[in-house]
Amino acid sequence: MSERECNNSSCDKSSCEGCPSRQQPQSFQAEANEYSCIRRVIGVVSGKGGVGKSMVTASLANLLASKGYKTGILDADITGPSIPKMYGVHGPAEVTEEEGITPCYTENGIALMSINLLLPDEAAPVIWRGPIIANVVKQFWTDVIWGDLDYLLVDMPPGTGDVPLTVFQSLPVNEIVMVTSPQDLVQLIVKKALGMAEQMHIPVKGIIENYSYFKCPDCGKEIQLFGKSHIDEEAARLGLKVLGKMPVDPSLAEASDRGEFHTVKNPYLDIDFE
Numbered sequence: 001m002s003e004r005e006c007n008n009s010s011c012d013k014s015s016c017e018g019c020p021s022r023q024q025p026q027s028f029q030a031e032a033n034e035y036s037c038i039r040r041v042i043g044v045v046s047g048k049g050g051v052g053k054s055m056v057t058a059s060l061a062n063l064l065a066s067k068g069y070k071t072g073i074l075d076a077d078i079t080g081p082s083i084p085k086m087y088g089v090h091g092p093a094e095v096t097e098e099e100g101i102t103p104c105y106t107e108n109g110i111a112l113m114s115i116n117l118l119l120p121d122e123a124a125p126v127i128w129r130g131p132i133i134a135n136v137v138k139q140f141w142t143d144v145i146w147g148d149l150d151y152l153l154v155d156m157p158p159g160t161g162d163v164p165l166t167v168f169q170s171l172p173v174n175e176i177v178m179v180t181s182p183q184d185l186v187q188l189i190v191k192k193a194l195g196m197a198e199q200m201h202i203p204v205k206g207i208i209e210n211y212s213y214f215k216c217p218d219c220g221k222e223i224q225l226f227g228k229s230h231i232d233e234e235a236a237r238l239g240l241k242v243l244g245k246m247p248v249d250p251s252l253a254e255a256s257d258r259g260e261f262h263t264v265k266n267p268y269l270d271i272d273f274e
Contacts, residue, residue, distance in 0.1 A: 030138055032142065035099060035100070036146040038149045041172055042176070044156060044176070046193065047158065048159065052210040055256065056177070057153050058264070062110075063265075063271070070150045071150065071152075073155060074140050074141070074152055076140070079126050083155055085116075086255075087110070088262075089105075090104075100144060101139075101144045101145065111149065115136065135166075160193060164193075165200075168202055175204065175205045177207075182229040191238075194240075205273070208246065209245045212247055246268045246269070
């Protein structure tokens with residue numbers, strides 16, 4: 001039976017069982033820009049905000065760039081973009097009708113695209129509904145000329161809403177990294193994000209715990225500000241690897257505030273994505 005016959009209003013349920021459209025799952029994956037060649041896409045995810053996801057994303061990007069990999073960051077946190085400020089990068093990004101949007105670059109050579117690089121006023125709030133925001137994120141994949149990249153890190157907004165769903169469905173995400181903090185409440189919400197990844201059939205590389213402890217600058221004692229961490233036990237129960245434990249390090253925040261995150265070599269993360 002042809003697809004045209006299947007779409008005819010006269011066909012019944014039994015006659016449509018052999019239709020090709022019933023046998024193949026629908027794909028929502030979008031085509032990358034024709035001038036882009038991206039080998040691996042890594043999503044950086046958190047169940048809730050405030051756990052330092054963007055700092056982890058930027059730290060991983062710096063790590064990959066320092067190893068000689070061509071690296072990019074797609075800032076999918078449209079309503080709360082922070083990546084450009086961390087690197088001291090300002091727009092506007094160049095846009096052409098023929099080819100697309102040219103990303104900006106950090107001083108250590110990381111390709112970067114964020115809504116802040118397209119707005120006339122980067123401090124202006126983005127007051128858009130979910131479907132519009134999700135479509136912008138998709139355009140960051142289809143319209144941005146990423147060029148030749150070994151890794152594209154996607155800094156996703158927290159939660160399991162429109163944008164994470166769009167990224168998982170529209171981009172060929174190879175795996176995700178979860179970012180959490182020691183609080184039990186956060187651990188509960190992380191399970192929801194992990195559940196979403198499982199339902200979308202996206203492999204999870206592992207978990208990074210941020211704010212694990214604070215080291216006293218005078219005596220060197222490690223102080224657990226959010227109580228005792230249970231990340232090792234929780235990760236083992238979920239069958240995941242702990243990829244790193246980051247303390248509260250004021251030097252990282254200071255580099256972000258100065259727009260000099262390109263100088264940061266985060267000693268708490270050393271992850272092999274191969």
